[in-house]
Amino acid sequence: xxxxxxxxxxxxxxxxxxxxxxxxxxxxxxxxxxxxxxxxxxxxxxxxxxxxxxxxxxxxxxxxxxxxxxxxxxxxxxxxxxxxxxxxxxxxxxxxxxxxxxxxxxxxxxxxxxxxxxxxxxxxxxxxxxxxxxxxxxxxxxxxxxxxxxxxxxxxxxxxxxxxxxxxxxxxxxxxxxxxxxxxxxxxxxxxxxxxxxxxxxxxxxxxxxxxxxxxxxxxxxxxxxxxxxxxxxxxxxxxxxxxxxxxxxxxxxxxxxxxxxxxxxxxxxxxxxxxxxxxxxxxxxxxxxxxxxxxxxxxxxxxxxxxxxxxxxxxxxxxxxxxxxxxxxxxxxxxxxxxxxxxxxxxxxxxxxxxxxxxxxxxxxxxxxxxxxxxxxxxxxxxxxxxxxxxxxxxxxxxxxxxxxxxxxxxxxxxxxxxxxxxxxxxxxxxxxxxxxxxxxxxxxxxxxxxxxxxxxxxxxxxxxxxxxxxxxxxxxxxxxxxxxxxxxxxxxxxxxxxxxxxxxxxxxxxxxxxxxxxxxxxxxxxxxxxxxxxxxxxxxxxxxxxxxx
Numbered sequence: 001x002x003x004x005x006x007x008x009x010x011x012x013x014x015x016x017x018x019x020x021x022x023x024x025x026x027x028x029x030x031x032x033x034x035x036x037x038x039x040x041x042x043x044x045x046x047x048x049x050x051x052x053x054x055x056x057x058x059x060x061x062x063x064x065x066x067x068x069x070x071x072x073x074x075x076x077x078x079x080x081x082x083x084x085x086x087x088x089x090x091x092x093x094x095x096x097x098x099x100x101x102x103x104x105x106x107x108x109x110x111x112x113x114x115x116x117x118x119x120x121x122x123x124x125x126x127x128x129x130x131x132x133x134x135x136x137x138x139x140x141x142x143x144x145x146x147x148x149x150x151x152x153x154x155x156x157x158x159x160x161x162x163x164x165x166x167x168x169x170x171x172x173x174x175x176x177x178x179x180x181x182x183x184x185x186x187x188x189x190x191x192x193x194x195x196x197x198x199x200x201x202x203x204x205x206x207x208x209x210x211x212x213x214x215x216x217x218x219x220x221x222x223x224x225x226x227x228x229x230x231x232x233x234x235x236x237x238x239x240x241x242x243x244x245x246x247x248x249x250x251x252x253x254x255x256x257x258x259x260x261x262x263x264x265x266x267x268x269x270x271x272x273x274x275x276x277x278x279x280x281x282x283x284x285x286x287x288x289x290x291x292x293x294x295x296x297x298x299x300x301x302x303x304x305x306x307x308x309x310x311x312x313x314x315x316x317x318x319x320x321x322x323x324x325x326x327x328x329x330x331x332x333x334x335x336x337x338x339x340x341x342x343x344x345x346x347x348x349x350x351x352x353x354x355x356x357x358x359x360x361x362x363x364x365x366x367x368x369x370x371x372x373x374x375x376x377x378x379x380x381x382x383x384x385x386x387x388x389x390x391x392x393x394x395x396x397x398x399x400x401x402x403x404x405x406x407x408x409x410x411x412x413x414x415x416x417x418x419x420x421x422x423x424x425x426x427x428x429x430x431x432x433x434x435x436x437x438x439x440x441x442x443x444x445x446x447x448x449x450x451x452x453x454x455x456x457x458x459x460x461x462x463x464x465x466x467x468x469x470x471x472x473x474x475x476x477x478x479x480x481x482x483x484x485x486x487x488x489x490x491x492x493x494x495x496x497x498x499x500x501x502x503x504x505x506x507x508x509x510x511x512x513x514x515x516x517x518x519x520x521x522x523x524x525x526x527x528x529x530x531x532x533x534x535x536x537x538x539x540x541x542x543x544x545x546x547x548x549x550x551x
Contacts, residue, residue: 012037013057013082013106018177019149020122024114024190028090029097030106035082040360041123043116044072051378052079053360057123059085061116066091069107070099077103085110085119114191122193148174151276155269159262161252162186165240165273168248170195173277182253183223183233199224199231212239213246218266220257238270240277247277292365295372301420309416312363317376319419320388321410323426324351324371324395327434327441328404344369347405354395370430372423377412384412385444392442406433407442428452458544471525471534472541478524486521487542493518493529494539 013035017027039055044063052058058081063072069084069091076084077099088109090096100107110119148165156163156176163176164186172193179190189195195203202224203209211219221235233253240248250266250273252258258266297308309315326343348371352364355373362375375391377384392407399405408429410422425445432448432455433440445452468476475486488507493514496503504514518529528534 016057016123017108019153024111024119024122025085026088026109026111028086028092028107028109029100030083030104032083032106034104035106038082041120042360043120043357051359051361051376052076052081054080056081056360057083057085059116059120061087064091066093066096069096073099073103073105073107076105081105083108088112111191113188148273148276148280149176151269151273152176155250155252155266155273158265158269159236159252159254159258161236161254164189164251166195166249166251168246170200173248183231185231186233186253202231208237212237212249215239216241216267216270218258218263236266238266240270240273242274242278247274291363292367295363295365295374296367298374299367299372299419299423301416301423305416305419312374313361314363314374314376318381318384319413319422320373320375320377320384320391321413321419321422321426322355322373322375322388322392323408323410323423323430324348324373325369325406325430325434326404327406327436344371347371347399350399351395354398355391358391370427372426381412381414385409388412389442389444396441401441405441406430408433409442409444411445428456431455454543461544466545468541468545470541471527471538472545475521475525486517486524489514489517490521490525490538491542494535494542498529 013032016038017025017032035055037055038057039053040057041059042050042052042056043059043061044050046062056076056079058072058076060069060072063069063084063086069086073084073096083106085108088111090107090109092107096107099105110116152163152165152174153176156178162178162182164172165174166172172189172195175190179186185196185199189199203221206221206224208219208221216239218236218238221237223234224231234256235251236254236258237249237251239246240250250270252266291312294308294312297304298312298314299305306315324347326340326347344366348364348366351371351373355362355364355375359375359378362373364371364373375388378387388409392409396405396407408426410426410429411418413419413422429443429445429448429452432451433443435455436448436451440447467473472487475490479485479487485507489503492503492506493500496506500511500514500518504511507514509517521527522529527538
């Protein structure tokens, strides 16, 4: 049965049960209508309690005993949550039912075999529309634009068969009701949100995907038992196209070939699904740009900052501020601009997902090549920066080093002026992390303030066109004339705090050779290495004045 947008709120518990019921979720106890709109999907963490938006749908991972359920329902009732999802079979004791009635929190059961991560992904895709406050609601073919679950239900009604809409990689994007009428392979596909590999291999060997991509007409697929009669029901599939590009496919579990009328209806449905898939793709790009614009306006702290924060749902709160980028010198990052942009977007998406799991009302977007994240402070404001640092460390642990991420933690922003200051701190910290020679991947400005000052001093010196003078100028000139490495020797000795053995190892030379070079650079540069002031001047010039500036 197709859900119409005017019938009930788009992000409602009734809507979720209509679309996912009988396959993924079952209402164990409570009133779905009473729950109203869902404010977000949150995973329960007994150690570090997450912040719950009003009307939250909470995933009770690992909550099993009736006592745990009753206690959690009490907390969720106080937070005015909409529902609690537990792994089936749910311990629906009299105490659990009474707690559900008392708190108004509905209790739902997740089918065994369905991964929690897949449920969270499906729920967030159902609830994502309007996340940034887009005014109005468009429709395509009389159905909410981009609402693939409503489209799947409509096609199921036309064909009188359970439907899945899949992408090119056979991942399930949406599905209709009545999936229990299909065979076990369909149920397994829904639970895993992916056509199982053994069935995909059978279909590929039979040339089904080849035929599907070669025609714009439906393809009939006979059953292919795998020994357990799991794939025992015929399928009719059709490719979803936008011009020459195949966007995905629609699969119907049917008792036999379609009639001529239903075949034509299936072809028309494929065209409609193509429009919706394109709308989903375009909508994601629009929302991404909108979020980036709002976040950029908020961080600048200008006249539109307050309105931007309000549209992001972050107004009137103390905010944690983080910045994420790729490690590397700006010249290195510019070598492959298209590839770097793609890597930055992937990193941005990963961080946005991580931050939303920590706090459902957070906001993250790519602004000027840097992904900025804002999240309300939970608990004491004075501990906000420490919590932001833990978020940064957790994110780096999860993504690993392959993407070369670095994370800057800004001070807590208590107001608009504080937000602009936090953005500046993040920018300064990120620059040090990007160009740093150490292994540090996350930092606060206090951790790298001296390095940040040195980089800014280097900028000022470069802008004025200052050149090396004194000892460093003499050493640079000598190295150019004689192809020697006295400047490199001086830098290694200073970095090693005068430890000749360590400095020699850094340059892969014998300590005696290094001592000779050290005596030679003292003579040529006319520098007294025992004088702390002269050592400081040399170190400062090496840090601030690049060798090329002396040419």
